[in-house]
Structure formats: C-alpha cells, structure tokens
Amino acid sequence: MRWQDAGVRRRQLLERAAALPLAGALAACAGTGPSATRANPPAPGGRMTLADLAGQLRGPLLRPADPHYASARVISNDRYAGVRPHAIARAVVEDDVAACVRFAARSSLPFTVRCGGHSYAGYSTNGGLVCDVRRLDTISLAADRRSVTVGAGVLAIDLITALAAHGLAVPTGSCPTVGISGLALGGGVGFAGRAMGATCDNILAVRIVTADGRVQVADPNTNPDLLWACRGGGGGNFGAVTALTLATHPVSTAAYGFCDFPWSEASAALAAWQGVAPHGPDELYLICALETGSSAPQVRVFGQLLGGGEDDLRAAMAPITAVPGASLSTGSGSYLDVQEIWAGCASESAAACRTIQPSSFAARSAYVARPLGADGATAIVRAIEARQTAGAGSGAVLLDPYGGALNRVAPGATAFVHRDQLYSAQMLAYWGATGQGAAAEEWLDGLADGLRPHTSGQAYQNYIDPGLQGWEQAYYATNLPRLRAIKRRWDPDRVFRFRQGIPPAAA
Numbered sequence: 001m002r003w004q005d006a007g008v009r010r011r012q013l014l015e016r017a018a019a020l021p022l023a024g025a026l027a028a029c030a031g032t033g034p035s036a037t038r039a040n041p042p043a044p045g046g047r048m049t050l051a052d053l054a055g056q057l058r059g060p061l062l063r064p065a066d067p068h069y070a071s072a073r074v075i076s077n078d079r080y081a082g083v084r085p086h087a088i089a090r091a092v093v094e095d096d097v098a099a100c101v102r103f104a105a106r107s108s109l110p111f112t113v114r115c116g117g118h119s120y121a122g123y124s125t126n127g128g129l130v131c132d133v134r135r136l137d138t139i140s141l142a143a144d145r146r147s148v149t150v151g152a153g154v155l156a157i158d159l160i161t162a163l164a165a166h167g168l169a170v171p172t173g174s175c176p177t178v179g180i181s182g183l184a185l186g187g188g189v190g191f192a193g194r195a196m197g198a199t200c201d202n203i204l205a206v207r208i209v210t211a212d213g214r215v216q217v218a219d220p221n222t223n224p225d226l227l228w229a230c231r232g233g234g235g236g237n238f239g240a241v242t243a244l245t246l247a248t249h250p251v252s253t254a255a256y257g258f259c260d261f262p263w264s265e266a267s268a269a270l271a272a273w274q275g276v277a278p279h280g281p282d283e284l285y286l287i288c289a290l291e292t293g294s295s296a297p298q299v300r301v302f303g304q305l306l307g308g309g310e311d312d313l314r315a316a317m318a319p320i321t322a323v324p325g326a327s328l329s330t331g332s333g334s335y336l337d338v339q340e341i342w343a344g345c346a347s348e349s350a351a352a353c354r355t356i357q358p359s360s361f362a363a364r365s366a367y368v369a370r371p372l373g374a375d376g377a378t379a380i381v382r383a384i385e386a387r388q389t390a391g392a393g394s395g396a397v398l399l400d401p402y403g404g405a406l407n408r409v410a411p412g413a414t415a416f417v418h419r420d421q422l423y424s425a426q427m428l429a430y431w432g433a434t435g436q437g438a439a440a441e442e443w444l445d446g447l448a449d450g451l452r453p454h455t456s457g458q459a460y461q462n463y464i465d466p467g468l469q470g471w472e473q474a475y476y477a478t479n480l481p482r483l484r485a486i487k488r489r490w491d492p493d494r495v496f497r498f499r500q501g502i503p504p505a506a507a
C-alpha cells in the first residue's frame, strides 16, 4: 500500500543506502583522531587488565576471537565498520557498567558506552573498550502509569510497543533501532514531539555511573545538576546511564498523511509547509523531505495528527495541499499502527524491525529560526538536483518542525537549548561504492554552505557531525558554560571522552 511504501521508504532513506564499506574512510577512522587515546592518567589503584575486568563482569567480555564479537560490533553507520574494539563488554547488570567505568579510569585504552549504536559519527565504537548496555532492557511501568523506568539499553520500538499496550507513549524518534540512552541524552525529537516534547524533556530521573565508578541517582532532589545535563547534554559526556525514568502520556489513535508534489513545485511546497508545520496544533507533526529519487528528485510532506481524524488532518494541511499538483493520501489507525509506519515496520516482522540495517552516510545539521526565503529554498532545491545528476549515491534534506511543546521549555531549563527554532534541517548523503564518500562530503559541504546564511547557527547534537566547526556553540549555545561546569564537577579527568565531548571548565 502507498503509505506503507512511504514508511519503508523513509526508513530506507535513513537506514538502507547501498552499503559497501568505504575502505579509505574506515582506515582513517579506525584508530586515529583525538578519541583514540585518552589524556587522563590512570587513577590511583593501579592499572587493570582486560582479564581482571572479565573476572568482575556478570556479562561476557567479547574479544575478537569470540564467535559473538563480529555481530556485537555492528553499528548503524557502516563508515565506521572497520573500527575493531579490543573488547566489547555486554553488560547484563548495573555492576557490569560500573566495573567498565572503573576499568576505563585506570586504563589508557579508549572507552565508550553503546546503546543503540546509531551515533552518526560512530562515537559508540572505538579501538579500546566498548561497554554495550543493550541487555539492560527492562521496561517497568509505575503503578500510577504516569512514568516508566527503562533499562539504558531499551530500543525505541520496544518502548513504543510496550507502552502502546497500555494506551501510553513516551515521545521518541521514528527509527525503531535507535537506543533510548543516546536518543534521550541528546534530545530526542519525533512525531509526538510537538505534543509531548523532546524525549529529554520527559526524563524524570536517571541512574548513572559517574567517572568515580559509583552509581548516582539524578532527579530533581538528588544531583539536580546531573539531571539537567542528562536532559540534552549529549550521550557519552557525564557518565554511563544504566536506567531512565520517563514521563508517560496517554495516546489512542492518529491520522496520517502523505502529500507529494511535482518537483517543479518544490520551493512552493517548502514555503507552504513552513507556514503550517511549526505553527499548527500540538498534535500535528509534518515533516518536509526533499530527496533524490530513482529517476528524479522528490518532495513530500508527511506526518500525523494525534487523536484526530483524516478530515481534521486534511483541514490542517489545506494550505499545503493548495500547492499546484499536490496529491494527498491519508489514513488512520491506532497510535502503534501509525508509529510502525514511521518506523518502516508496518510490513516487517518484529525481528526485522529490531535489526540495525547499516549504511554508509554522512550528515550536517542546522536550525532555521526565521522562515526561509526564496534564496534559502532555492539553495536546497538546487543542491538536491545536483546530487541527483551526479548519481554517486543519494541525498536528502529533512525538515523537522519545532514549536508546540518543544518550544514551550525555556532554553536554559534543560541542557537541550534549541527552543526558539522553527525547524531543524538535516542534510544527509548516502553512498554505496567505495570512493564515493568524499563526493558525498563535498556535496554536503556545498549544501550546508549555501544554507548557512539562512540558518540560526545552532545544530542538533544528536545529528552529531564530526566535521562541524564551532560545534560546542552550535550544539549547546548559552548552556555550554553550565555544561562545562557540570563536566568539571563529575568528570574532571575526562574518563568519558570523545572527539566532540564537552570539555570540563577550566579550574
């Protein structure tokens, strides 16, 4: 069916570009760069060996010779498929995570925590020790049903499915295999975001292993600074989260729609979309996607109206469907049915839906705070046309609306600062054949440069871009000094360290 095709297509767009590893990039990523060695000295107490660590773990410590090692090191971005950790600890209890952190504090090996493995920049893998929290996957609804406590390794689709059985939801992104930890710690924006806020807005408490190897609770009464930082300060910065308590919201049904336009109307479609999507009722969430297609570029607006009917959705989209040549199809279903469409899972088995489908990609992120004029729209349209003509992989610009609950939170109330933006612009390039990565990067640079005069200077930390100049300001803006102070308090020696990790404030 048409809407299922579209759902799968979005996931394909996000997850399934043809995927031959890019040898050059992999070699460059595999053991070089600032994340490869840590500057912090071993902590008092002497070094530990991996054998010592293995002896402290309840879960397995997978080394390269282990039969499970190959599958354990798979992450979303195939660009980093050549990175081979020394060891992957599959944590099965909180103590396993604490043991890994204590090891990291005493070792010169690089260290990182992994949940869903969807870091765009491959920050949840490295050549040292990876602490994989995926098996911390319990989901426990509170007796009053107003909150849910989840293990740090729960996948978005599992949380959506488990809560939907109770008529509840936590807002997540649309990708089924994104992990709750990376998603929530860096923000978390998806189809329910304008109604329920970002995932990070719904964090009520976390359990987190800090750099000293101790488990801390962070909630409004205990370590509130750590809670604040975990609400959007970015995964991998302040500790290893082992569990999150999240606010739940009642859900029932949703109407969904897909509106296609002739490519010649792409600028008009974008203009109509930006007049509606960031300003509509909270329940409305409409994405605008401009992307290369099999034979020609495509422009589409798609999304949902929570709790509404198809007629309500059509009425809300009227200024968009007034664009010449617009073709709208709509439907409705239970909240879960509709989220499965966005996840690309509507026609897949549960197992397939939970399986990462790696692809080689790169991305840029920007925010638009004032409506894009004709020049800005033309910059996007021309860039997509150029990528289509070049034929070396695919490309897309995805515009995600803000407003609603996302923008009712003050920029300093959580670490997620992007509260006065109209929408985010995500620029994506995928490729398959070896050697096409450089062309993809070049295309993205040209697109981002063309759009820069029309954007606010902020960027979304969950669309983390290892090449972004001035990333500290772009990701954290006015919240950066407080984040650096919190980093100094909790991790002054940078046990948690990666190339775009928040540096501690100077002493």
Ligand SMILES: Cc1cc2nc3c(=O)[nH]c(=O)nc-3n(C[C@H](O)[C@H](O)[C@H](O)COP(=O)(O)OP(=O)(O)OC[C@H]3O[C@@H](n4cnc5c(N)ncnc54)[C@H](O)[C@@H]3O)c2cc1C
Binding pocket: 014, 015, 076, 112, 113, 114, 115, 116, 117, 118, 119, 120, 123, 124, 133, 152, 172, 173, 174, 175, 177, 178, 179, 180, 181, 182, 183, 185, 186, 187, 188, 189, 190, 234, 235, 236, 237, 239, 240, 241, 242, 462, 463
């Ligand atoms: C296909 C795809 C679709 C996406 N769709 C959306 C979307 O709709 N909305 C949206 O907002 N974002 C989306 N994202 C971006 C996503 O939110 C981020 O990439 C997120 O960081 C991924 O989290 P993860 O746990 O899956 O990844 P990981 O790579 O496991 O982790 C990401 C970062 O968090 C750290 N981390 C992981 N677990 C922990 C932990 N327990 N404690 C502390 N740090 C930890 C890692 O070290 C890493 O630095 C998408 C990404 C992809 C690849």
